[in-house]
Amino acid sequence: MKLQPNSVSDFKKHLERFIKIDDDEFAQILKYFTYKKLKKHQLLIRAGDKVKHTYWTKKGLLTSNFIDQEGKEHIIQFANENCWITDQNAFYNQTEAIFSIVCVEDSELLCLSYENREKLCAAMHKMEHFFRKKANDSFTKQQKRLLTYLTADAQKRYDLLLSEYPTLIQRLSKKTLAAYLGVSRETLSRFGR
Amino acid sequence: MKLQPNSVSDFKKHLERFIKIDDDEFAQILKYFTYKKLKKHQLLIRAGDKVKHTYWTKKGLLTSNFIDQEGKEHIIQFANENCWITDQNAFYNQTEAIFSIVCVEDSELLCLSYENREKLCAAMHKMEHFFRKKANDSFTKQQKRLLTYLTADAQKRYDLLLSEYPTLIQRLSKKTLAAYLGVSRETLSRFGR
DNA sequence: CGCGCGATTGAGTAATTTCAAATCTAGTGG
Protein backbone atom coordinates (compact mmCIF):
# COMPACT_ATOMS: atom_id res chain seq x y z
CA MET A 1 0.00 0.00 0.00
CA LYS A 2 1.25 3.48 -0.92
CA LEU A 3 1.96 5.85 1.95
CA GLN A 4 0.43 9.32 1.71
CA PRO A 5 2.39 11.93 3.66
CA ASN A 6 -0.75 13.65 4.94
CA SER A 7 -2.10 10.40 6.34
CA VAL A 8 0.90 10.11 8.63
CA SER A 9 1.43 13.73 9.64
CA ASP A 10 1.69 12.52 13.25
CA PHE A 11 4.77 10.62 12.19
CA LYS A 12 6.36 13.81 10.91
CA LYS A 13 5.59 15.44 14.25
CA HIS A 14 7.10 12.45 15.95
CA LEU A 15 10.35 12.79 14.01
CA GLU A 16 10.37 16.51 14.70
CA ARG A 17 10.65 15.79 18.36
CA PHE A 18 14.36 15.38 17.69
CA ILE A 19 15.10 16.67 14.17
CA LYS A 20 13.86 19.36 11.78
CA ILE A 21 12.69 18.09 8.40
CA ASP A 22 10.96 19.67 5.44
CA ASP A 23 8.23 18.11 3.31
CA ASP A 24 10.62 16.83 0.66
CA GLU A 25 12.76 15.10 3.22
CA PHE A 26 9.69 13.62 4.85
CA ALA A 27 8.52 12.23 1.53
CA GLN A 28 11.98 10.70 1.06
CA ILE A 29 11.90 9.14 4.49
CA LEU A 30 8.49 7.58 3.94
CA LYS A 31 9.83 5.64 0.98
CA TYR A 32 11.70 3.42 3.40
CA PHE A 33 8.53 2.47 5.24
CA THR A 34 5.57 0.26 4.48
CA TYR A 35 2.13 0.24 6.02
CA LYS A 36 0.31 -2.47 7.89
CA LYS A 37 -3.14 -2.78 9.40
CA LEU A 38 -4.00 -5.40 12.01
CA LYS A 39 -7.09 -6.39 13.94
CA LYS A 40 -7.47 -6.86 17.67
CA HIS A 41 -5.87 -10.13 18.86
CA GLN A 42 -3.75 -10.49 15.71
CA LEU A 43 -0.09 -11.32 16.12
CA LEU A 44 2.50 -8.92 14.74
CA ILE A 45 5.47 -11.01 15.84
CA ARG A 46 5.39 -14.60 17.04
CA ALA A 47 8.07 -15.77 19.48
CA GLY A 48 10.54 -17.88 17.51
CA ASP A 49 10.12 -15.97 14.24
CA LYS A 50 12.95 -14.00 12.65
CA VAL A 51 12.37 -10.32 13.33
CA LYS A 52 12.83 -8.27 10.17
CA HIS A 53 11.04 -5.05 11.09
CA THR A 54 10.50 -2.45 13.71
CA TYR A 55 7.12 -0.75 13.88
CA TRP A 56 5.83 2.71 14.61
CA THR A 57 2.26 2.80 15.88
CA LYS A 58 0.06 5.23 14.01
CA LYS A 59 -3.09 3.98 15.68
CA GLY A 60 -4.02 1.27 18.14
CA LEU A 61 -2.39 -0.53 21.02
CA LEU A 62 -0.04 -3.50 21.20
CA THR A 63 1.84 -5.44 23.84
CA SER A 64 5.12 -7.28 23.73
CA ASN A 65 4.96 -10.32 25.95
CA PHE A 66 7.10 -13.17 27.12
CA ILE A 67 5.90 -16.61 28.19
CA ASP A 68 8.18 -18.17 30.81
CA GLN A 69 8.91 -21.84 31.46
CA GLU A 70 5.92 -22.09 33.79
CA GLY A 71 3.66 -20.69 31.10
CA LYS A 72 3.21 -17.35 32.79
CA GLU A 73 2.87 -14.26 30.65
CA HIS A 74 5.00 -11.18 31.28
CA ILE A 75 4.61 -7.89 29.47
CA ILE A 76 7.85 -6.21 28.60
CA GLN A 77 6.38 -3.28 26.69
CA PHE A 78 3.18 -1.78 25.43
CA ALA A 79 2.92 0.62 22.53
CA ASN A 80 0.12 3.00 21.79
CA GLU A 81 0.04 5.85 19.27
CA ASN A 82 3.49 7.32 18.47
CA CYS A 83 5.41 4.46 20.04
CA TRP A 84 7.90 2.15 18.37
CA ILE A 85 7.69 -1.55 19.03
CA THR A 86 9.48 -4.74 18.03
CA ASP A 87 11.51 -7.43 19.72
CA GLN A 88 14.48 -5.09 19.93
CA ASN A 89 17.16 -7.64 20.61
CA ALA A 90 15.99 -9.90 17.81
CA PHE A 91 15.61 -6.94 15.45
CA TYR A 92 19.02 -5.37 16.11
CA ASN A 93 20.76 -8.71 15.85
CA GLN A 94 18.48 -10.08 13.14
CA THR A 95 17.68 -13.21 15.10
CA GLU A 96 14.58 -14.97 16.42
CA ALA A 97 12.10 -13.27 18.70
CA ILE A 98 11.67 -14.34 22.29
CA PHE A 99 8.72 -11.98 22.62
CA SER A 100 5.38 -12.12 20.90
CA ILE A 101 3.74 -8.87 19.91
CA VAL A 102 -0.02 -8.83 19.79
CA CYS A 103 -2.69 -6.21 19.10
CA VAL A 104 -4.84 -5.21 22.05
CA GLU A 105 -6.87 -3.05 19.65
CA ASP A 106 -7.16 -2.73 15.88
CA SER A 107 -3.86 -1.13 14.89
CA GLU A 108 -2.17 0.69 12.04
CA LEU A 109 1.59 0.60 11.76
CA LEU A 110 4.48 1.97 9.79
CA CYS A 111 7.01 -0.79 9.19
CA LEU A 112 10.74 -0.33 8.79
CA SER A 113 12.96 -3.26 7.86
CA TYR A 114 16.41 -3.62 9.37
CA GLU A 115 17.96 -3.18 5.97
CA ASN A 116 15.98 -0.05 5.23
CA ARG A 117 16.74 1.36 8.64
CA GLU A 118 20.46 1.02 8.04
CA LYS A 119 20.11 2.45 4.53
CA LEU A 120 18.06 5.36 5.80
CA CYS A 121 20.58 6.12 8.53
CA ALA A 122 23.44 5.95 6.05
CA ALA A 123 21.65 8.16 3.52
CA MET A 124 20.37 10.76 5.96
CA HIS A 125 22.60 11.73 8.85
CA LYS A 126 19.54 13.40 10.41
CA MET A 127 17.78 10.08 10.73
CA GLU A 128 20.77 8.46 12.34
CA HIS A 129 20.67 11.36 14.76
CA PHE A 130 16.98 10.78 15.34
CA PHE A 131 17.43 7.10 16.11
CA ARG A 132 20.33 7.82 18.43
CA LYS A 133 18.25 10.28 20.41
CA LYS A 134 15.30 7.94 20.39
CA ALA A 135 17.42 5.07 21.64
CA ASN A 136 18.84 7.18 24.45
CA ASP A 137 15.34 8.16 25.39
CA SER A 138 14.10 4.58 25.37
CA PHE A 139 17.02 3.55 27.49
CA THR A 140 16.30 6.06 30.23
CA LYS A 141 12.59 5.17 30.25
CA GLN A 142 13.51 1.53 30.63
CA GLN A 143 15.94 2.38 33.40
CA LYS A 144 13.24 4.31 35.20
CA ARG A 145 10.99 1.27 35.02
CA LEU A 146 13.76 -0.96 36.31
CA LEU A 147 14.20 1.40 39.23
CA THR A 148 10.56 0.98 40.22
CA TYR A 149 11.12 -2.77 40.53
CA LEU A 150 14.08 -2.12 42.80
CA THR A 151 12.48 0.54 44.98
CA ALA A 152 8.74 -0.01 45.02
CA ASP A 153 6.46 -2.83 46.14
CA ALA A 154 3.55 -4.06 44.03
CA GLN A 155 1.09 -1.49 45.39
CA LYS A 156 3.44 1.43 44.75
CA ARG A 157 4.27 0.19 41.26
CA TYR A 158 0.57 0.10 40.51
CA ASP A 159 0.05 3.61 41.89
CA LEU A 160 2.95 4.89 39.83
CA LEU A 161 1.58 3.27 36.70
CA LEU A 162 -1.84 4.80 37.33
CA SER A 163 -0.41 8.26 37.80
CA GLU A 164 1.91 7.98 34.81
CA TYR A 165 -0.47 6.54 32.22
CA PRO A 166 -3.96 7.40 33.52
CA THR A 167 -5.72 7.15 30.16
CA LEU A 168 -3.73 4.38 28.54
CA ILE A 169 -4.49 2.09 31.46
CA GLN A 170 -8.19 2.17 30.76
CA ARG A 171 -7.52 0.52 27.43
CA LEU A 172 -5.83 -2.48 29.05
CA SER A 173 -7.29 -5.34 31.08
CA LYS A 174 -6.24 -5.81 34.69
CA LYS A 175 -4.81 -9.14 33.69
CA THR A 176 -2.53 -7.32 31.27
CA LEU A 177 -1.59 -4.68 33.81
CA ALA A 178 -0.71 -7.40 36.31
CA ALA A 179 1.55 -9.06 33.74
CA TYR A 180 3.24 -5.71 33.14
CA LEU A 181 3.69 -4.94 36.82
CA GLY A 182 5.00 -8.36 37.71
CA VAL A 183 2.17 -9.08 40.14
CA SER A 184 -0.46 -11.81 40.19
CA ARG A 185 -3.94 -10.88 38.99
CA GLU A 186 -5.33 -11.65 42.42
CA THR A 187 -2.90 -9.36 44.21
CA LEU A 188 -3.57 -6.54 41.78
CA SER A 189 -7.27 -7.04 42.28
CA ARG A 190 -6.91 -6.46 46.01
CA PHE A 191 -5.47 -3.00 45.47
CA GLY A 192 -7.91 -0.07 45.68
CA ARG A 193 -9.72 1.77 42.86
CA MET B 1 46.18 15.85 30.94
CA LYS B 2 47.03 15.05 27.31
CA LEU B 3 45.63 11.84 25.90
CA GLN B 4 48.10 9.55 24.15
CA PRO B 5 46.42 7.32 21.54
CA ASN B 6 48.53 4.30 22.47
CA SER B 7 47.52 4.58 26.12
CA VAL B 8 43.89 4.07 25.19
CA SER B 9 44.18 1.47 22.43
CA ASP B 10 41.42 -0.46 24.17
CA PHE B 11 39.16 2.46 23.47
CA LYS B 12 39.89 2.22 19.76
CA LYS B 13 39.04 -1.48 19.92
CA HIS B 14 35.87 -0.57 21.73
CA LEU B 15 34.81 1.84 18.99
CA GLU B 16 35.70 -0.75 16.37
CA ARG B 17 33.06 -3.00 17.77
CA PHE B 18 30.64 -0.96 15.66
CA ILE B 19 32.67 1.22 13.29
CA LYS B 20 35.93 1.10 11.34
CA ILE B 21 38.36 3.93 12.07
CA ASP B 22 41.93 4.68 11.09
CA ASP B 23 44.60 6.19 13.32
CA ASP B 24 44.02 9.73 12.12
CA GLU B 25 40.33 9.52 12.84
CA PHE B 26 41.06 8.04 16.24
CA ALA B 27 43.39 10.93 17.06
CA GLN B 28 40.64 13.33 16.01
CA ILE B 29 38.09 11.59 18.19
CA LEU B 30 40.33 11.68 21.24
CA LYS B 31 40.46 15.47 21.08
CA TYR B 32 36.88 15.52 22.29
CA PHE B 33 37.73 13.54 25.42
CA THR B 34 39.54 14.32 28.64
CA TYR B 35 41.08 11.96 31.13
CA LYS B 36 40.31 11.42 34.79
CA LYS B 37 41.77 9.23 37.50
CA LEU B 38 39.91 8.43 40.71
CA LYS B 39 40.64 6.45 43.84
CA LYS B 40 38.50 3.78 45.45
CA HIS B 41 35.49 5.27 47.28
CA GLN B 42 35.73 8.56 45.41
CA LEU B 43 32.54 10.00 43.96
CA LEU B 44 32.37 10.62 40.23
CA ILE B 45 28.83 12.00 40.32
CA ARG B 46 26.90 13.06 43.41
CA ALA B 47 23.10 12.82 43.33
CA GLY B 48 21.76 16.35 42.91
CA ASP B 49 24.69 17.59 40.83
CA LYS B 50 24.29 18.68 37.22
CA VAL B 51 25.62 15.93 34.97
CA LYS B 52 27.89 17.33 32.30
CA HIS B 53 29.77 14.22 31.21
CA THR B 54 29.50 10.61 30.27
CA TYR B 55 32.44 8.34 31.08
CA TRP B 56 34.14 5.41 29.44
CA THR B 57 35.99 3.15 31.86
CA LYS B 58 39.55 2.42 30.84
CA LYS B 59 40.37 0.75 34.13
CA GLY B 60 38.60 0.09 37.39
CA LEU B 61 35.08 -0.51 38.57
CA LEU B 62 32.24 1.85 39.43
CA THR B 63 28.62 1.59 40.52
CA SER B 64 25.67 3.86 39.89
CA ASN B 65 23.39 3.83 42.88
CA PHE B 66 20.14 5.29 44.06
CA ILE B 67 19.14 5.98 47.66
CA ASP B 68 15.39 5.68 48.18
CA GLN B 69 13.17 7.47 50.71
CA GLU B 70 13.84 4.82 53.32
CA GLY B 71 17.57 5.28 52.89
CA LYS B 72 18.07 1.98 51.10
CA GLU B 73 20.68 1.73 48.40
CA HIS B 74 19.85 0.30 44.98
CA ILE B 75 22.38 -0.32 42.24
CA ILE B 76 21.18 0.54 38.79
CA GLN B 77 24.42 -0.17 36.94
CA PHE B 78 27.99 -1.18 37.39
CA ALA B 79 30.76 -0.41 34.96
CA ASN B 80 34.08 -2.17 34.63
CA GLU B 81 36.64 -1.90 31.86
CA ASN B 82 35.18 -0.88 28.45
CA CYS B 83 31.83 0.21 29.88
CA TRP B 84 30.23 3.63 29.67
CA ILE B 85 28.67 5.11 32.76
CA THR B 86 26.86 8.27 33.82
CA ASP B 87 23.43 9.22 35.08
CA GLN B 88 22.01 8.80 31.59
CA ASN B 89 18.76 10.63 32.10
CA ALA B 90 20.47 13.59 33.73
CA PHE B 91 23.19 13.58 31.08
CA TYR B 92 20.91 13.42 28.04
CA ASN B 93 18.63 16.10 29.44
CA GLN B 94 21.41 18.08 31.09
CA THR B 95 19.70 18.07 34.47
CA GLU B 96 20.53 16.98 38.02
CA ALA B 97 21.55 13.43 38.84
CA ILE B 98 19.33 11.17 40.88
CA PHE B 99 22.09 8.56 40.97
CA SER B 100 25.48 8.77 42.60
CA ILE B 101 28.39 7.13 40.87
CA VAL B 102 31.19 5.87 43.04
CA CYS B 103 34.43 3.99 42.49
CA VAL B 104 34.59 0.47 43.85
CA GLU B 105 38.25 0.35 42.76
CA ASP B 106 40.82 2.91 41.66
CA SER B 107 39.61 3.92 38.21
CA GLU B 108 40.73 5.65 35.04
CA LEU B 109 38.15 7.24 32.78
CA LEU B 110 37.74 8.97 29.47
CA CYS B 111 35.31 11.86 29.87
CA LEU B 112 33.02 13.23 27.18
CA SER B 113 30.96 16.33 27.81
CA TYR B 114 27.44 16.61 26.44
CA GLU B 115 28.50 19.47 24.24
CA ASN B 116 31.48 17.58 22.85
CA ARG B 117 29.39 14.50 22.28
CA GLU B 118 26.97 16.45 20.15
CA LYS B 119 29.81 18.16 18.30
CA LEU B 120 31.55 14.87 17.70
CA CYS B 121 28.36 13.28 16.36
CA ALA B 122 27.74 16.25 14.11
CA ALA B 123 31.30 16.27 12.82
CA MET B 124 31.69 12.54 12.30
CA HIS B 125 28.70 10.62 11.06
CA LYS B 126 30.55 7.45 12.05
CA MET B 127 30.46 8.42 15.68
CA GLU B 128 26.76 9.17 15.57
CA HIS B 129 26.41 5.69 14.12
CA PHE B 130 28.52 4.30 16.92
CA PHE B 131 26.44 5.91 19.63
CA ARG B 132 23.22 4.79 18.00
CA LYS B 133 24.41 1.19 17.93
CA LYS B 134 25.73 1.46 21.46
CA ALA B 135 22.44 2.87 22.70
CA ASN B 136 20.47 0.08 21.03
CA ASP B 137 22.77 -2.40 22.65
CA SER B 138 22.42 -0.84 26.08
CA PHE B 139 18.68 -0.83 25.70
CA THR B 140 18.45 -4.53 25.00
CA LYS B 141 20.79 -5.36 27.89
CA GLN B 142 18.61 -3.31 30.18
CA GLN B 143 15.51 -5.00 28.86
CA LYS B 144 17.05 -8.38 29.51
CA ARG B 145 17.70 -7.36 33.09
CA LEU B 146 14.15 -6.10 33.47
CA LEU B 147 12.91 -9.46 32.23
CA THR B 148 14.79 -11.27 34.99
CA TYR B 149 12.90 -9.22 37.57
CA LEU B 150 9.63 -10.23 35.95
CA THR B 151 10.41 -13.91 35.50
CA ALA B 152 12.89 -14.99 38.16
CA ASP B 153 12.89 -15.07 41.94
CA ALA B 154 15.81 -13.83 44.03
CA GLN B 155 17.70 -17.12 43.95
CA LYS B 156 17.41 -17.43 40.17
CA ARG B 157 18.45 -13.83 39.63
CA TYR B 158 21.54 -14.51 41.73
CA ASP B 159 22.36 -17.67 39.79
CA LEU B 160 21.94 -15.82 36.51
CA LEU B 161 24.22 -13.04 37.68
CA LEU B 162 26.84 -15.55 38.77
CA SER B 163 26.77 -17.33 35.45
CA GLU B 164 26.78 -14.13 33.40
CA TYR B 165 29.52 -12.20 35.21
CA PRO B 166 31.56 -14.87 37.01
CA THR B 167 34.74 -12.83 37.35
CA LEU B 168 33.28 -9.37 37.78
CA ILE B 169 31.27 -10.55 40.75
CA GLN B 170 34.38 -11.37 42.71
CA ARG B 171 35.30 -7.70 42.63
CA LEU B 172 32.04 -6.65 44.32
CA SER B 173 30.86 -7.09 47.90
CA LYS B 174 27.79 -9.17 48.64
CA LYS B 175 26.15 -6.06 49.98
CA THR B 176 26.63 -4.46 46.58
CA LEU B 177 25.37 -7.54 44.75
CA ALA B 178 22.27 -7.59 46.96
CA ALA B 179 21.61 -3.94 46.14
CA TYR B 180 21.95 -4.77 42.44
CA LEU B 181 19.70 -7.81 42.61
CA GLY B 182 17.00 -6.12 44.64
CA VAL B 183 17.33 -8.54 47.54
CA SER B 184 18.20 -7.97 51.18
CA ARG B 185 21.75 -8.76 52.25
CA GLU B 186 20.41 -11.40 54.64
CA THR B 187 18.47 -13.20 51.93
CA LEU B 188 21.42 -13.17 49.55
CA SER B 189 23.61 -14.53 52.33
CA ARG B 190 21.33 -17.54 52.70
CA PHE B 191 21.84 -18.60 49.10
CA GLY B 192 24.49 -21.24 48.39
CA ARG B 193 28.12 -20.78 47.34
C1' DC C 1 -30.47 -17.12 27.67
C1' DG C 2 -26.33 -19.17 28.74
C1' DC C 3 -21.39 -19.61 28.02
C1' DG C 4 -16.82 -18.16 28.98
C1' DC C 5 -13.56 -15.03 30.35
C1' DG C 6 -12.15 -11.52 33.42
C1' DA C 7 -12.35 -9.86 38.00
C1' DT C 8 -12.95 -10.53 42.84
C1' DT C 9 -12.72 -12.72 47.38
C1' DG C 10 -11.14 -16.10 50.88
C1' DA C 11 -7.90 -19.13 53.03
C1' DG C 12 -3.65 -21.24 53.40
C1' DT C 13 1.26 -21.23 51.89
C1' DA C 14 5.75 -19.82 50.27
C1' DA C 15 9.19 -16.37 49.68
C1' DT C 16 11.42 -12.58 51.41
C1' DT C 17 12.05 -8.92 54.77
C1' DT C 18 13.00 -7.09 59.18
C1' DC C 19 15.11 -6.94 63.51
C1' DA C 20 18.55 -8.68 66.46
C1' DA C 21 22.68 -10.82 67.64
C1' DA C 22 26.95 -13.21 66.71
C1' DT C 23 30.96 -13.73 63.84
C1' DC C 24 34.33 -12.58 60.65
C1' DT C 25 37.59 -9.43 58.11
C1' DA C 26 40.19 -5.78 56.25
C1' DG C 27 42.25 -1.59 57.06
C1' DT C 28 44.32 1.75 60.65
C1' DG C 29 47.25 3.54 63.95
C1' DG C 30 50.55 2.56 67.41
Place this chain on the structure above:
DNA sequence: CCACTAGATTTGAAATTACTCAATCGCGCG
Protein backbone atom coordinates in the same frame (compact mmCIF):
# COMPACT_ATOMS: atom_id res chain seq x y z
C1' DC D 1 53.83 -6.64 63.42
C1' DC D 2 49.78 -6.56 66.42
C1' DA D 3 45.61 -4.91 68.57
C1' DC D 4 41.52 -2.54 67.55
C1' DT D 5 37.48 -1.03 65.29
C1' DA D 6 34.10 -0.32 61.69
C1' DG D 7 32.01 -2.53 58.32
C1' DA D 8 30.63 -6.81 56.09
C1' DT D 9 28.69 -11.33 56.51
C1' DT D 10 26.17 -14.85 58.57
C1' DT D 11 22.49 -16.89 61.34
C1' DG D 12 18.08 -17.12 63.86
C1' DA D 13 13.29 -16.08 64.55
C1' DA D 14 9.22 -13.40 63.81
C1' DA D 15 6.57 -10.57 60.73
C1' DT D 16 5.08 -9.21 56.24
C1' DT D 17 4.15 -9.41 51.49
C1' DA D 18 2.64 -11.63 47.67
C1' DC D 19 1.41 -16.08 45.61
C1' DT D 20 -1.42 -20.16 44.75
C1' DC D 21 -5.50 -22.61 44.68
C1' DA D 22 -10.31 -22.58 44.80
C1' DA D 23 -14.74 -20.72 44.58
C1' DT D 24 -17.81 -17.07 43.30
C1' DC D 25 -19.40 -13.17 40.90
C1' DG D 26 -20.35 -10.19 36.80
C1' DC D 27 -20.80 -9.07 32.30
C1' DG D 28 -20.37 -8.93 27.28
C1' DC D 29 -21.00 -11.63 23.24
C1' DG D 30 -22.94 -15.01 20.48
